[in-house]
Amino acid sequence: MVSHKRMILCLIFQLVVEPTVTPDPELFSLTGSEGPVSAPAGSSVTLPCGVSPSSSAVPMQVRWYRPNAFRTPVLLYDNRRVQVEPADPRYQGRVSQVGELEKGNVSLRLENLTLEDRGEYVCYAKSTKWYSDISIRLIVRVHGNIPVVSSTDGEGGQVNVTCESDGWFPEPTVTWRDRKGTEIHQNYSNIHFLKDEEGLVAVSS
Incomplete structure (x- = not known):
């Protein structure tokens, strides 16, 4: 009977002295997209970034910048307004x-995309005693020119058919089909890509 009482007292003692950890609302991290964000040139895109756990970002400093360009940001929100x-x-x-800074949404909207906008963006948020940042990669798609198909006579009555197009980003996928729409299996070593000075891709197959 005595040992049983000692066990109860020991359990009570452990419950009393065990410290209680209260989460600090100033400590947070940022969340974004799991993979790259993609959009066509000339369009608009939203680069997602949010405070986790969800809390107001109104009193924070929020800075979007390209790598190695912290001092010249894409957008700077500070002192409760965009600078x-x-x-x-x-x-x-x-x-x-x-918008919705009250809910911790610090996402960036980018309009009229150009090929120069592609690449990494850093979302940075800072409170009075904590900061966090994440990187998001933007892919700007450029649809190339209409493919041009040409043919030349080959040996033994064969015909060599070539398809060419340029002005693409990223590299396009080349698929050949017959007049019935059935895919023609091809030797992929015969597909050639060439980049110009702007990074746009020309393809020949």
Whole structure:
């Protein structure tokens, strides 16, 4: 009977002295997309970024910038408003915050995409005693010119058919089909890609 009482007292003692950990609302991380974000040139795109666990980002500093360009951000939200300076002039009039800062949504909206907009973007948020950042990769798709098909006579009555197109990004997929729409299996070593100075891809098959 005595040992039983000692066991009960021991359990009570453990419950009393065990410390209680209260999460600090100032400690947070940022979440974004699991993979690259893709959009066609000339369109608009949202680069997702949010505070986790969800909390207001209104009093925070939020900075979107390209790698190695922290001091000239794409967009800077500070002192509860978007700052005009020292933003990168290339993005002037083309960027905005999605809104809902009260819910921790600090996503970036980018308008009128160009090929130069492709690449990495860093979402950075800072409170009074904590900060976090994540990187998001943007792919800007460019649809190339209409394919041009030509043919030449080959040996033994065969015909060599060539399909060419340029102005693509990223590299396009080449598929040959017969007049019935059935895919023709091909030797993929016969598909050639060539990039120009702007990074656009020409393809020949």
